[in-house]
Amino acid sequence: MFFRKIHEGYNNLSNTQKIIANFLLSDYSKCAFLSIKEFSDLLNVSSASIYRFSCKLGYNGYPEFQKAVQYELQKELKPMKELTSSIEDPNNEINILKAAVDMNINVLKNMYSEYTYQNFALVIDKIVRARKIYIFGLRSSFCTAYYFYFMLKQFMDNIILLTLGYGDVYDNLQKINEKDLIFFISFPPYTKETIELLGYAKEKKTCTVGITDSKISPLALNADIPIIAKQSSKTYSFVSVMTILNAIVIAVGKKNKNKTIQLLKENQEYLTKKGVYYNINKKRR
Known part of the structure; x- marks a missing residue:
């Protein structure tokens, strides 16, 4: 029409x-x-x-x-458009694994830009200075949000993962202010709750970071700092966003290298002592 x-x-x-x-x-x-x-x-x-x-x-x-x-x-932006395209594509019947690897390699090669790096550096500075850091992602984006939370939590004590169904998100954000930082992660089709929560954070004058697929996505257009993690049009993959999140974790950890390494060591020793990890050296009976 x-x-x-x-x-x-x-x-x-x-x-x-x-x-x-x-x-x-x-x-x-x-x-x-x-x-x-x-x-x-x-x-x-x-x-x-x-x-x-x-x-x-x-x-x-x-x-x-x-x-x-x-x-x-x-x-x-229909759900799983890229996955549907990959399944319907008759050209990747021979070696699907190699085709997926090659597509993701191309995504990573085309991901980096000076624009992305400038915003990346700005995000690192904001993380170091923030009072509290919140992370929010829904549906398939939740797995990346949780991974980001889990990695930062290893050596930082001001990281909060926001989830629907665990209390009320707006109650958890009631006291946020300009000293805090919120990460929003969302890819097509963008969830309504993510965009609405981003708007609420901006009303509270809290700095927002939008990790998304395009400069014209609603996250990129409304977040204070957009980070663009481009995706391939032929495969549904989070390889680009996971690469960016890993880079953020490493860069933040390097800001206080000795303290980070010490906290990681202490955390590892505690979990080992509590028997969280399987002991491969344990003698079999």
């Missing part, structure tokens, strides 16, 4: 409106979560032009037009 309206009315658009139309036809997802001012600045046109364009297509202003854009985007 959205694209059909543009194509059907294209010849009746003004030159400025055609600039807007051409952009939407080539990369409409970029405006899905932008305000009318942000979208107009992106195209170097006036907000009034964006409004008139929305009305020209039959919408009652920009908000209704944007909902139509978001609806089109939502249809593309």
